[in-house]
Amino acid sequence: xxxxxxxxxxxxxxxxxxxxxxxxxxxxxxxxxxxxxxxxxxxxxxxxxxxxxxxxxxxxxxxxxxxxxxxxxxxxxxxxxxxxxxxxxxxxxxxxxxxxxxxxxxxxxxxxxxxxxxxxxxxxxxxxxxxxxxxxxxxxxxxxxxxxxxxxxxxxxxxxxxxxxxxxx
Amino acid sequence: xxxxxxxxxxxxxxxxxxxxxxxxxxxxxxxxxxxxxxxxxxxxxxxxxxxxxxxxxxxxxxxxxxxxxxxxxxxxxxxxxxxxxxxxxxxxxxxxxxxxxxxxxxxxxxxxxxxxxxxxxxxxxxxxxxxxxxxxxxxxxxxxxxxxxxxxxxxxxxxxxxxxxxxxx
DNA sequence: CTTGGAATGTCAACAACACTGACATAAATT
DNA sequence: AATTTATGTCAGTGTTGTTGACATTCCAAG
Numbered sequence: 001x002x003x004x005x006x007x008x009x010x011x012x013x014x015x016x017x018x019x020x021x022x023x024x025x026x027x028x029x030x031x032x033x034x035x036x037x038x039x040x041x042x043x044x045x046x047x048x049x050x051x052x053x054x055x056x057x058x059x060x061x062x063x064x065x066x067x068x069x070x071x072x073x074x075x076x077x078x079x080x081x082x083x084x085x086x087x088x089x090x091x092x093x094x095x096x097x098x099x100x101x102x103x104x105x106x107x108x109x110x111x112x113x114x115x116x117x118x119x120x121x122x123x124x125x126x127x128x129x130x131x132x133x134x135x136x137x138x139x140x141x142x143x144x145x146x147x148x149x150x151x152x153x154x155x156x157x158x159x160x161x162x163x164x165x166x167x168x169x
Numbered sequence: 170x171x172x173x174x175x176x177x178x179x180x181x182x183x184x185x186x187x188x189x190x191x192x193x194x195x196x197x198x199x200x201x202x203x204x205x206x207x208x209x210x211x212x213x214x215x216x217x218x219x220x221x222x223x224x225x226x227x228x229x230x231x232x233x234x235x236x237x238x239x240x241x242x243x244x245x246x247x248x249x250x251x252x253x254x255x256x257x258x259x260x261x262x263x264x265x266x267x268x269x270x271x272x273x274x275x276x277x278x279x280x281x282x283x284x285x286x287x288x289x290x291x292x293x294x295x296x297x298x299x300x301x302x303x304x305x306x307x308x309x310x311x312x313x314x315x316x317x318x319x320x321x322x323x324x325x326x327x328x329x330x331x332x333x334x335x336x337x338x
Numbered sequence: 339c340t341t342g343g344a345a346t347g348t349c350a351a352c353a354a355c356a357c358t359g360a361c362a363t364a365a366a367t368t
Numbered sequence: 369a370a371t372t373t374a375t376g377t378c379a380g381t382g383t384t385g386t387t388g389a390c391a392t393t394c395c396a397a398g
Contacts, residue, residue, distance in 0.1 A: 018304060023297040024232075026304070026316065027206075028334060031225075032327040033319035034203050035246060037196075051354055056200070063193070069376060077204060082356055084377060106364045106375040128192040134321035135187060135195070138314065145307065145314020147195065150202035152303035158201040165197060220383055238347060251385050253348060275346040275393045345394075353386070359379090366373070 040126035053078075053086045055123055061096060061110050062120045063165060068107045075161050095119060209295035222247075222255045224292055230265060230279050231289045232334060237276045244330050264288060 041055050060075050061067060069087070073080050087110070090096040095116035101107035112120060135143050151159060210224050229244050230236060238256070242249050256279070259265040264285035270276035281289060304312050320328060 018301055020297060023300045023304070024293075025335065026300050026312075027228075027296055028331060029316055029319040030203070030206055032331050033322040034199070035327055036323045037199055039324060049354090053355060059196075070374085078355090079357060080376065081358080081378085085355075088377090101375095104365070104375085108376070124193075127196055128189060130322065131192045131195050132187055134318055135192070137321040138318040141310070142314030142317040143195075145311030146318035147198055148311040149303055149307040149315035150198040152306040153202040153299065154205045155208060158204055162197060162201050166194065218383090222384060239345085247384085248386065249347070250349085250387080254384075257348090270346095273346085273394070277347070339398100341396100341398080343394105343396090346392080348389105348391075350389085351387090354384090355382105356384095357380105357382075359381105360377105361379100362375100362377075364373100364375080366371100368369100368371075 036130065037127070040130055041123045044123055044126060050089075053082070054090060057083065057086050057090065058095070058112065058116065058120050058123065060165075061112055062117065062124075065111045066109045068101070068109060070107070072110065075165075077158075090116070205299065206296070209299055210292045213292055213295060219258075222251070223259060226252065226255050226259065227264070227281065227285065227289050227292065229334075230281055231286065231293075234280045235278045237270070237278060239276070241279065244334075246327075259285070 038052060042052065045051060045055060056076055057072065060072055064071070069080060069083065073083055076083060087096060087098070091098055094113055097111050097113055098108045099111070101109055138146070151162070154162065207221060211221065214220060214224060225245055226241065229241055233240070238249060238252065242252060245252060256265060256267070260267055263282055266280050266282055267277045268280070270278055307315070320331070323331065
């Protein structure tokens with residue numbers, strides 16, 4: 001890997017990677033890779049009258065069962081009005097359950113129903129399969145670098161959300 | 170970097186990275202990082218009545234001046250009707266020029282005007298600045314791994330488009 | 339040369355999903 | 369008790385994706 005692209009360092013800092021052309025290449029890689037990243041779930045969702053927004057909601061409700069609408073909002077980075085439309089259809093279709101909070105009755109706690117979990121599994125399997133293949137092809141060192149760069153690319157808020165998710169597990 | 174996450178290998182293959190939890194972490198990293206990746210250009214475009222679609226068109230027209238609508242379609246992966254709406258506004262606003270092909274009059278060759286190049290520069294600068302920071306923080310080895318994994322994540326069509334862009338430079 | 343089909347691009351209508359604004363209810367504060 | 373703050377819902381709008389119908393140009397078969 002690292003196919004001989006000149007990793008020469010000067011003063012402890014690599015310079016070649018910082019040319020505009022190298023950066024542009026990274027930008028395009030990100031664009032094309034993200035398309036691949038979402039392709040499989042998109043295929044599954046098409047025809048179900050669901051979209052990427054539903055997928056995201058289902059994903060994070062699965063990861064943090066009992067989470068509130070407000071909580072989900074912070075993670076997803078959309079307006080609550082936008083999220084609400086998605087949640088409403090998921091609840092109507094029996095994939096998500098909404099329970100009024102015990103201590104604070106303003107809050108709605110969200111969980112996946114059995115069929116919700118089933119769809120989550122289906123979507124997640126597809127996405128993980130692609131990720132697994134990519135990881136296998138690239139090897140463990142590349143994967144470590146991959147995560148390092150991605151994390152460095154996040155805004156601080158997102159970085160916090162990213163780590164917070166991992167604490168609760 | 171690669172903060173001691175157990176990279177133990179068995180039979181030449183790393184195993185830890187292939188657990189569902191590790192894969193899920195990669196999926197979420199991808200999600201949050203892409204948000205950061207698009208955040209800066211989005212900020213610039215908001216208020217100009219332009220969106221991400223316009224940014225993408227401008228980016229690739231800049232990289233391949235004189236490209237045709239059909240060509241752009243293959244790269245962007247949207248329908249030509251969708252692209253057309255975006256191109257029309259860009260042409261009306263004087264950011265893009267469309268010239269009928271000399272040999273084939275069906276084709277329209279697209280180039281950026283001076284003001285189109287100016288906007289491209291502005292958007293590109295913002296996105297490259299974030300990329301540059303991320304690369305610097307992560308270091309050259311991480312960057313190599315980053316690109317390796319991203320490429321492995323692409324569909325074959327996208328991989329071809331990704332490399333084709335680099336040939337013409 | 340003409341004609342029928344393929345390729346390229348445009349126009350119109352519709353669906354998904356983001357947004358802002360207005361509002362109802364519950365909690366916290368004074 | 370009254371006001372302010374927080375949470376969630378409903379309604380309307382805009383961007384951007386989609387499919388369908390169409391005009392123009394090229395090319396190849398007759």
